[in-house]
Amino acid sequence: MPNANYWPWWMGGVGLALVAVGFPLLNRTPLGVSGAMGRLVALLTPGKTRPSCDDESAAEGGEAAAVGCDPIPPIGIDASRPPAWRSPVFLVSMLVGGSLAAGIGGTEFGGSGLSVGFRSLFGDGAGAVAALFFGGLLVGFGTRWSGGCTSGHGLSGVGRLQPASLAATGVFFGTAIVVSFLLERMLR
Amino acid sequence: MNPLRVAVPGLILGFVVARLGFADFDELHRMLIFRDLRLLLAFALAAGLSMAAFAGLRRRLPLPPVRFHRGTLPGAFIFGIGWAICGACPGVALIQLGQGKALAAVTLAGIFAGILLHDRWFRAKTATGTPPPSAGC
Numbered sequence: 001m002p003n004a005n006y007w008p009w010w011m012g013g014v015g016l017a018l019v020a021v022g023f024p025l026l027n028r029t030p031l032g033v034s035g036a037m038g039r040l041v042a043l044l045t046p047g048k049t050r051p052s053c054d055d056e057s058a059a060e061g062g063e064a065a066a067v068g069c070d071p072i073p074p075i076g077i078d079a080s081r082p083p084a085w086r087s088p089v090f091l092v093s094m095l096v097g098g099s100l101a102a103g104i105g106g107t108e109f110g111g112s113g114l115s116v117g118f119r120s121l122f123g124d125g126a127g128a129v130a131a132l133f134f135g136g137l138l139v140g141f142g143t144r145w146s147g148g149c150t151s152g153h154g155l156s157g158v159g160r161l162q163p164a165s166l167a168a169t170g171v172f173f174g175t176a177i178v179v180s181f182l183l184e185r186m187l188r
Numbered sequence: 189m190n191p192l193r194v195a196v197p198g199l200i201l202g203f204v205v206a207r208l209g210f211a212d213f214d215e216l217h218r219m220l221i222f223r224d225l226r227l228l229l230a231f232a233l234a235a236g237l238s239m240a241a242f243a244g245l246r247r248r249l250p251l252p253p254v255r256f257h258r259g260t261l262p263g264a265f266i267f268g269i270g271w272a273i274c275g276a277c278p279g280v281a282l283i284q285l286g287q288g289k290a291l292a293a294v295t296l297a298g299i300f301a302g303i304l305l306h307d308r309w310f311r312a313k314t315a316t317g318t319p320p321p322s323a324g325c
Binding site for chain 2: 082
């Protein structure tokens with residue numbers, strides 16, 4: 001049974017569009033969670049990741065330019081390079097937003113994170129943990145390689161009718177649909 | 189730069205995604221097997237409203253184009269597989285953790301490992317002359 005506590009589709013649609021358009025209006029850069037996640041990983045593991053487009057060296061045409069990562073062109077009034085804290089602040093606020101929803105909104109707080117349907121597919125134990133880690137691994141690698149996720153390609157890119165994002169969104173949605181039907185077939 | 193410019197949209201995004209049920213594996217799975225189209229409708233409305241807004245703001249809000257590169261489609265394919273299995277895109281894993289779902293930490297660890305793996309792989313490749321993809325997101 002669908003959870004009756006959740007918002008109707010139109011409220012969610014309006015809320016998502018508000019962020020997809022509001023974020024670039026406030027920051028002069030497109031919304032993108034996987035991009036922020038990539039910058040966070042780069043911050044936490046200096047020297048282990050490829051140079052980001054936000055690296056100082058990119059501005060001088062250093063290492064980042066050498067690997068084909070050109071700096072984001074300056075746009076509008078706030079053309080300065082985004083400070084290092086920007087991605088972590090954005091990501092932590094999303095997390096807090098989830099807590100607020102659980103606190104005020106009536107979404108269930110706590111629990112293992114293993115919903116009923118997930119458990120019936122992958123079980124309770126090591127299989128479930130392995131599915132979460134392996135799934136996450138593919139999500140991290142895939143969104144980084146593709147240069148976007150449900151927010152960057154799906155909301156922001158599609159909203160701006162960017163051909164690369166339209167194609168990527170079609171591919172990840174289509175793939176997820178096929179894999180979900182396969183999971184139903186094989187595991188249920 | 190004011191931190192609220194990223195914190196406020198982040199808070200709203202986390203709140204909306206959680207209240208919509210997009211961070212709930214079962215809700216997402218039901219959308220992906222077309223048993224419940226609620227999330228799909230929400231996504232379609234969000235895309236439609238954004239298109240209208242971005243079309244109206246084209247002059248005032250110039251944003252860099254999303255570039256096609258060799259990773260755009262295979263990356264999306266790999267992401268789609270992972271998304272269907274763990275029910276989380278990068279933001280959703282964080283939101284689940286915020287909702288107190290402790291096991292989302294495993295998903296997040298996987299995502300971090302995947303990003304590191306990608307960057308190491310492509311750093312190794314760049315040494316042999318294969319250009320890495322651009323960060324479009």
